[in-house]
Amino acid sequence: MRYLSRNFRMTIMEPHTWNIEWKDAMSVGIPEVDEDHQRFVFLINELNRAIVDRIDTREIKERLQLIFDDAVRHFALEERLFRQWKYPDAEEHANKHTEVLAALRMIMESSVSYDLPSEWISVSLEVKERLINHLLTEDMKYAEYFHARKAQGGPS
Numbered sequence: 001m002r003y004l005s006r007n008f009r010m011t012i013m014e015p016h017t018w019n020i021e022w023k024d025a026m027s028v029g030i031p032e033v034d035e036d037h038q039r040f041v042f043l044i045n046e047l048n049r050a051i052v053d054r055i056d057t058r059e060i061k062e063r064l065q066l067i068f069d070d071a072v073r074h075f076a077l078e079e080r081l082f083r084q085w086k087y088p089d090a091e092e093h094a095n096k097h098t099e100v101l102a103a104l105r106m107i108m109e110s111s112v113s114y115d116l117p118s119e120w121i122s123v124s125l126e127v128k129e130r131l132i133n134h135l136l137t138e139d140m141k142y143a144e145y146f147h148a149r150k151a152q153g154g155p156s
Contacts, residue, residue, distance in 0.1 A: 019045050020128065026135060028143035033081070036074040037135050043067045044128050051120040060120055064111070067127060068104050075101065078142070085149060087142055096138050103130050 020041045027034050047063045075097040082090035104127065111123045 019048065020132065028139050029147060030081075030143065033078065033139070036070075036077065037139070039070060040067070040074070040131050040135070043070060044124070044131065047127065048124050051124055057120075061108075061111075064108055064123070064127065067131070068101070068108060071101060071104060071131065078139075082142065085142075085146060087145055089141065089145070093138060093142060096134065100130050100134050 022038050022041050026037065028037070043063070043066060047060065047067060050060050050063055075094075079090065079094050079097070081087075082093065087093070107123055107126055107130075111119065
């Protein structure tokens with residue numbers, strides 16, 4: 001097992017395969033957001049599985065598109081919640097969303113002609129890094145705000 005951070009563990013299942021395991025420490029403590037984050041983990045694992053199993057490139061691209069579409073939907077949810085909570089760092093966080101989506105879009109565009117498993121592994125690792133790092137760093141910031149506000153009796 002390799003540990004990439006205190007909240008993220010990559011498990012080697014068999015040679016050249018990997019899997020992200022959801023850990024309670026990855027939770028922001030907001031059920032609808034945690035469900036989406038768990039879905040990201042699932043979708044990334046499915047992308048990884050498709051690459052390792054050498055599934056048709058078209059299907060790998062479809063899985064990558066699904067991750068992108070899910071990120072767009074999820075980020076819109078978070079931004080709605082920020083407005084509801086009057087989160088003071090909402091604009092900064094929304095800018096981070098824009099950066100992640102731009103990076104994912106660039107990854108998708110640059111991988112159009114990829115055919116080799118090693119190229120797709122690189123794509124998958126970059127997607128994983130972008131989304132999981134965002135979850136473990138940026139999303140934990142608003143989780144702290146949300147829970148502090150809730151503890152003070154503010155609306156959730």
